């Protein structure tokens with residue numbers, strides 16, 4: 001099973017850098033190793049004799065570029081270095097690296113971008129602190145306009161290391177070589193798209209040991225949660241594996257609940273029941289076999305069903321309708337203190353009323369699964385939750401605000417817990433962008449919680465399993481396929 005991968009912030013990288021130096025490795029040795037890593041990836045992209053243009057910035061990212069330039073020149077590459085700052089502005093290790101470069105230095109304006117066989121982007125890395133302007137901006141415009149292969153040092157310049165956002169504009173790299181660890185900006189969009197193929201070079205810095213007091217962000221990997229996956233044992237009986245209740249929409253909107261219900265059954269919930277409004281009983285009954293069916297008329301009907309404590313995981317939202325009755329159902333479900341998954345209409349029914357969700361979900365394991373649009377509608381009027389440029393930060397704040405695990409969906413789904421833990425998912429596939437995909441995810445997560453998997457781990461595992469199931473099918477995927485693709489994914493995880 002792959003190991004856990006921490007994604008350090010720029011600040012955590014600086015601290016890890018400092019710790020390595022304090023432990024006896026001079027900063028310039030780190031820079032030299034970084035430069036060597038850049039040079040070796042460059043060598044895998046172009047052969048000796050090729051024209052390499054290294055574009056260096058004013059800081060240590062630029063310093064890495066100077067080291068790489070020297071090494072490549074020693075290895076018979078034709079190297080030109082374009083400097084996006086005055087040479088006397090260079091400080092510390094970067095200045096030392098520049099002293100080691102005896103080749104040509106040209107201002108950005110005069111650099112031969114279009115004739116380069118490879119461009120090395122050493123403008124900015126984790127020190128990017130504001131939107132780009134001036135020579136730096138010009139350099140990036142010319143890099144992107146050149147159409148030449150681009151290797152980015154640490155990060156594509158212009159991409160924020162912590163948020164993955166573009167600070168004005170950013171280098172579109174074919175490959176990126178980063179140091180010690182990937183950063184959130186390599187996994188979050190659009191940073192992931194600008195980074196191209198990312199490789200991690202070990203330069204002797206341990207960036208995987210966050211202090212206990214620090215906010216830690218991880219890449220979503222089975223190593224994080226496979227130990228918490230439900231594993232039925234010989235004595236298991238169906239009630240031990242939980243009972244998931246999925247609320248259905250009206251007669252013409254019943255498919256979402258059945259998609260969720262089937263997924264909950266497939267992921268291992270011992271029993272699954274669809275709670276259906278009377279006018280949809282016939283429609284649901286015609287489609288259900290192992291999934292059971294109960295009539296449920298409004299909040300009172302749900303309250304009556306929940307007198308049976310064996311219903312220990314609930315799915316509310318898909319196709320319930322955006323109105324007060326849905327809010328009332330959510331209130332009944334919340335008061336019942338069962339594991340709860342809220343999605344779609346159960347979220348957008350609270351548009352402008354998010355304050356009703358403030359600290360509302362501390363009493364029972366709860367997972368909210370909005371996509372960006374639902375998130376923005378739900379938290380309208382809460383700039384403190386909507387404004388942070390980082391998707392990580394928005395998800396973390398909303399989790400802390402509501403007391404629920406927050407799954408902020410997308411190709412870079414973020415899963416955040418109220419205690420600050422966060423995970424970025426990266427095995428998504430564009431084929432999951434199909435009607436009903438989200439409903440299926442609801443069932444997977446709720447079905448895992450029905451089997452007593454903690455909410456955060458169930459959300460991380462559910463997102464990963466959902467994406468892996470979709471990716472295993474590929475083109476032509478429709479949501480009806482997804483539930484039946486779960487067993488293969490599960491058997492790989494459980495064996």
Ligand SMILES: NC(=O)C1=CN([C@@H]2O[C@H](COP(=O)(O)OP(=O)(O)OC[C@H]3O[C@@H](n4cnc5c(N)ncnc54)[C@H](OP(=O)(O)O)[C@@H]3O)[C@@H](O)[C@H]2O)[C@H](O)CC1
Pocket residue numbers: 013014016017030031034057058059060061062063064123124125126127128129130131132133136153154155179180205
């Ligand atoms: N620990 C490691 O992983 C190692 C990383 N290395 C490399 O070091 C960089 C980080 O270097 P740093 O000097 O901190 O920052 P940058 O090189 O990314 O940025 C340089 C300076 O640029 C200025 N700045 C910031 N934003 C802008 C902007 N939009 N326009 C113009 N200038 C900007 C800023 O200085 P100011 O004083 O102007 O604010 C930055 O300090 C890391 O990415 C790695 O490549 C080490 O080489 C090895 C160990």
Ligand SMILES: [K+]
Pocket residue numbers: 061121122123124125152153154155156157
């Ligand atoms: K860079």
